[in-house]
Amino acid sequence: xxxxxxxxxxxxxxxxxxxxVLGALDATDWLTxxxxxxxxxxxxxxxxxxxxxxxxxxxxxxxxxxxxAVTDQDRDLVxxxxxxxxxxxxQGLNSDLIRTNIAVRNVVLQSILAGIMVEIEAxxxxxQVLADYIENxxxxxxxxxxxxxxxx
Amino acid sequence: MRxxxxxxxxxINVGRGFLALVGLTIALMSSDLTLNTLSTDxxxxxTVNQHSIGLQQLNFAAQRLTxxxxxxxxxxxxNIIxxxxxxxxxxxxRAELLGIASADxxxxxxxxxxxxxxxxDEFLAQPIAPQQLKDFYLQYQMLFTQPMRIRLQAYKxxxxxxxxxxxxxxxxxxxxxxxxxxxxxxVHMLRRYLGSRLTDIALxxxxxxxxxxxxxxxxxxxxxxxxxxxxxxxxFAQVRPQVEAEYLRRGRDAAxxxxxxxxxxxxxxxxxxxxxxxxxxx
Numbered sequence: 001x002x003x004x005x006x007x008x009x010x011x012x013x014x015x016x017x018x019x020x021v022l023g024a025l026d027a028t029d030w031l032t033x034x035x036x037x038x039x040x041x042x043x044x045x046x047x048x049x050x051x052x053x054x055x056x057x058x059x060x061x062x063x064x065x066x067x068x069a070v071t072d073q074d075r076d077l078v079x080x081x082x083x084x085x086x087x088x089x090x091q092g093l094n095s096d097l098i099r100t101n102i103a104v105r106n107v108v109l110q111s112i113l114a115g116i117m118v119e120i121e122a123x124x125x126x127x128q129v130l131a132d133y134i135e136n137x138x139x140x141x142x143x144x145x146x147x148x149x150x151x152x
Numbered sequence: 153m154r155x156x157x158x159x160x161x162x163x164i165n166v167g168r169g170f171l172a173l174v175g176l177t178i179a180l181m182s183s184d185l186t187l188n189t190l191s192t193d194x195x196x197x198x199t200v201n202q203h204s205i206g207l208q209q210l211n212f213a214a215q216r217l218t219x220x221x222x223x224x225x226x227x228x229x230x231n232i233i234x235x236x237x238x239x240x241x242x243x244x245x246r247a248e249l250l251g252i253a254s255a256d257x258x259x260x261x262x263x264x265x266x267x268x269x270x271x272x273d274e275f276l277a278q279p280i281a282p283q284q285l286k287d288f289y290l291q292y293q294m295l296f297t298q299p300m301r302i303r304l305q306a307y308k309x310x311x312x313x314x315x316x317x318x319x320x321x322x323x324x325x326x327x328x329x330x331x332x333x334x335x336x337x338x339v340h341m342l343r344r345y346l347g348s349r350l351t352d353i354a355l356x357x358x359x360x361x362x363x364x365x366x367x368x369x370x371x372x373x374x375x376x377x378x379x380x381x382x383x384x385x386x387x388f389a390q391v392r393p394q395v396e397a398e399y400l401r402r403g404r405d406a407a408x409x410x411x412x413x414x415x416x417x418x419x420x421x422x423x424x425x426x427x428x429x430x431x432x433x434x
Contacts (some may be wrong), residue, residue, distance in 0.1 A: 037424040041424055042424055043422060044421070044422045045420075046419055063361075079428065085411050088264045092256075099241075101270075107258050109240060113243070131411075137243070137245075138244040145197070
């Protein structure tokens with residue numbers, strides 16, 4: 001084997017080894033930094049932290065509905081329900097419900113439009129601001145039309 | 153230096169090419185890239201940053217906006233709707249980028265509701281075999297059992313002397329008008345009419361037996377048991393609609409529970425126990 005072939009083989013083996021090591025590290029979560037929970041968080045579900053404030057708010061709500069004092073069991077139940085809620089939200093986002101579920105889609109669009117409305121209200125040419133905003137999004141987007149579609 | 157035979161060099165190149173193809177396939181499989189054009193039931197019209205807008209979305213939006221299918225619209229109208237879908241897609245992507253989708257309380261609520269509904273719908277879409285219902289009926293037969301009913305007469309007197317007099321003379325007692333409906337009632341209804349104490353006394357009587365006068369703050373009572381109908385399981389054919397309703401209700405709940413268990417098993421959940429204790433002590 002000539003030296004060039006030897007050299008390329010060495011790079012190939014090195015690359016394969018590096019790939020294997022990185023793959024193994026990723027599979028065992030070594031590459032993902034074990035995020036410390038912040039002082040203001042009560043729990044973390046995957047990468048999302050549940051804030052202490054939310055927990056306290058949920059506990060207060062339960063306390064206001066209960067005649068007796070809140071027990072440890074109630075507190076655990078509240079925490080588990082917050083975790084369940086976060087799991088369901090993440091599942092909804094992962095299954096693309098913001099596009100496929102009409103109710104969720106509408107709420108998301110309303111929410112983002114509400115943010116733009118602040119700008120619109122401050123402007124004289126109201127419709128122009130929204131048009132400009134969307135036009136701005138379009139310029140940075142990659143929009144590809146299907147070959148079979150008679151596009152405008 | 154030794155020359156590498158031409159044939160083995162070719163094998164090496166083919167091997168490397170094969171490995172490169174395997175690597176590329178794995179990379180493509182692990183990426184989020186979807187080969188939209190391969191979908192036949194929802195042909196792609198346009199992609200916006202890799203997110204496709206297909207014929208299904210166009211039809212759905214046409215139905216929503218005009219009340220008619222996209223087939224009934226001309227090209228110009230279709231293009232207006234597709235442009236609207238592009239604008240919406242851009243706004244949705246912006247919302248995702250800004251994290252609004254997971255932070256806005258209204259969206260969180262809508263997402264939770266949507267996932268719960270989707271889980272329930274998936275369960276409800278499954279056909280129910282008659283045997284499944286029958287098994288469910290047998291498993292939860294207590295739910296489909298008519299409870300014990302009692303036909304009871306309850307008489308109220310202003311004082312103990314009158315009650316005692318009626319208790320000792322049958323003709324006088326039968327002249328009285330019972331304060332309960334003449335039909336047999338389940339125990340919970342008796343409690344509603346008479347309260348716990350009188351009902352407990354009534355339950356201890358035999359059929360045909362009349363209680364001794366019972367003093368209550370509002371008067372003196374005499375109770376007579378006329379008939380006691382024991383609890384009886386209702387036949388499956390008679391309660392089939394109730395069995396099905398209960399089966400669906402419990403099934404929906406179980407499907408959601410199973411979904412949550414599966415999500416928990418896949419998730420990385422960490423609890424800040426120190427913060428929990430601190431919050432609980434405050």
